[in-house]
Amino acid sequence: MANWLADQLLASYTFRRDLPLHTDQATKTRFLAALGKEAATALEDPRLPDRYAGAQDAADMGRMRPCLPHLTTVPADARLWVRLTTGRARGTAVTVAGEDLVRITGAGQEVDAASAAAPLLHRLLETG
Numbered sequence: 001m002a003n004w005l006a007d008q009l010l011a012s013y014t015f016r017r018d019l020p021l022h023t024d025q026a027t028k029t030r031f032l033a034a035l036g037k038e039a040a041t042a043l044e045d046p047r048l049p050d051r052y053a054g055a056q057d058a059a060d061m062g063r064m065r066p067c068l069p070h071l072t073t074v075p076a077d078a079r080l081w082v083r084l085t086t087g088r089a090r091g092t093a094v095t096v097a098g099e100d101l102v103r104i105t106g107a108g109q110e111v112d113a114a115s116a117a118a119p120l121l122h123r124l125l126e127t128g
Contacts, residue, residue, distance in 0.1 A: 001048075001049075001052045004052055004055060004056075005042060005043075005048070005052070008042070009038065009039065009042060012038055014034050014035060014038050015035065015038065019031070054090060054105075056088070057088040057089065057090050057105070057106060088106060089104055089105065089106025089107070089125055090104070090105050090106065090125070091103065091104050091105075091118075091121050091122060091125050092105070093115070093118075094112070096112065100115040101113060101114065101115060102114075102115055102117060102118045102121050104121055104124075104125070
């Protein structure tokens with residue numbers, strides 16, 4: 001989690017700026033205090049473990065990533081089976097351009113589906 005958090009902290013200018021190596025001690029002390037404050041704030045976030053787990057789940061490659069075809073209706077072939085091939089996917093409700101969707105995140109990909117598909121997608125997430 002420490003490596004992941006370090007990557008997240010790079011979003012902050014404080015962590016990306018140059019080290020004040022050739023300056024007075026007071027400037028170096030202020031710089032270190034600013035780094036410490038931001039790191040402490042990040043570590044005090046009670047959502048940190050869940051954010052980390054979500055990021056790990058979203059990046060887990062599982063098995064080979066299939067590409068589902070774009071479907072606008074239920075396929076006529078009743079023998080069609082859909083399987084979730086990543087072991088650590090997550091589903092969340094999102095709103096994109098005013099439309100309520102279900103977003104499945106896993107194996108380094110995000111797939112959005114109509115909210116009407118939520119029961120099926122949740123079943124896939126629960127049982128694979």
